[in-house]
Amino acid sequence: MSSSTSPESPITPSCGGVWDPDVAVIVDRIVAANLPPARVAGVEAVRRNLEAIIRPAGPDMESVVTTQFGGPHGTVPVRIYRPVGVPAIGAPGLVWFHGGGMIMGTLDSFDRLARDVASATGAVLINVDYRLAPEHRYPVGNDEAYAALCWAHESAEEIGLDNTQIGLGGDSAGGGLAASTALRARNEGGPAIAQQVLFYPGLERRRDRPSMREFGDSPFLVAEDIDWMKSLYLGDDPSVDDEYGVPALATSLAGLPPSVIAVGYADPLRDGVEEYGDRLRDAGVPTAQLRYPGVGHGFAMQVPTVIRARAAVREVGALVAARFAFTP
Template identity: 40%
Template structure:
């Protein structure tokens, strides 16, 4: 149960978001327009409340301090546990995970193996608990959330090794998880989106079992370039350039790590044969351009891709389920894409 202080703060935050629109606009300030986009009022108000609360940037302090700040912030914006969804902790050989099952879901259902975001340094199955509950309930799939090892204690490629191992375990033990081994997707947000698509790439190239679908929220895809969106949104919009540099310094301990396709999948010479993908980006996110460039690379390689830019949103929106309505709207679009993608993959496997 969250501490009373956090519960009171969460209630106060939701009260602010429940105020009339004109009052919320007064608190948030004048509309923000950059690059032909206007920031959603919900996003602008959240950033304003962060500023008023004097929440420190993720890159200030130690990784342990940043993890504590993230955990506290998640409790404020993700809301109470979404029901009816059961959750049980499971062990995937050496990796901790949590399996979510929406009420009434039959055995042999599709499964989403989910990797949380946090720059490869922060985040956990707890920080993304409600995100996974949301996906499980509304997409009517089981969700296996993976607690992969984090940097700097476990730098690159530890996270990749865990991500691939978790997928392989899920496929080999699908019956134990109540899942269909021929209907397993991978997904994740930010760093987790990177691990999801890298897992899809490595398993495809290995010729073994591979995911049938990719659900990628603002994924990290190329750490070797500085994009236009990184220049435009280097400050003020939750994820900053300073944060990204801090994450990279902890995760990629050698310069050559940044050029490894297991970290920068954009550099892979051949992306053909990868599973279909839904790639969502946020307009006011420094990761916007690399996510969209990766979608184009996949499309050029013949991979079916749905690329959706939420031009009015910011990085991290998959976790902001309890504040306003705009963030949930974006997540419902992802739910629709996941259900459709899995449905098509199941029909295709039946034909074969």
């Protein structure tokens, strides 16, 4: 399955430019704030800024439980969201990895997105608080992501999941973790994955692509900041990268789970994300690719204020729910 929600021309007529009107308001505020680039501000500052953002409360849940499991590098906190109306036994589940460039983000700062995705998909969402760089460099985050998938399968009965309907997902850097975890599970004969759900995933180091040239100075993600964050996690030497740290390096994508991939037109990562989706389809993986005009990187975090973000999360959620409903 493949699809796209965008026309050939991404320009939004009502805005007279690349941004939807409600996104343009956010862009104007970011520009007016005149904040330094992330690489200049530094890790602690960007962490504080992210945690300081106040977001409206998300959808109500039947339950939200914070717990932890023992991982390869110590205990890993997780927060489990069960949407209203989801059965207590035999529910579908998504193991979810939040974004933040592998250097920032917590269960609290990504609580709203977790609720939105859980509500839209009708799946129990397990949000994973993996360790961050630069304190914990590659492969720590990847190891903990894979361990979370294994733990979800081992704990399926206790959590109330159907272990044949456990998927993976994530946004931005977390989407990259989901993609790498799917590769590792395939390569190592690990737990079965019902599907992978990738919002604008970070799949590669920065490359000279048209979308990167056009939108590399985006207010939502800057090209040089991508280099900085990748180096903090992966190190400075690309020659030692592998397909788990950089999923785009995988020589084959055959045998991976059915995939839903969503990206904004004005995202510098767009071309690399869409190339990965094309490769999945070429490898015979059922793949829905969705490009949304008028928005940039991180749009799923803008559900409270951006109309197209709300539509995108609902649309992706419907595709995910349909896949779960028809899993053999």
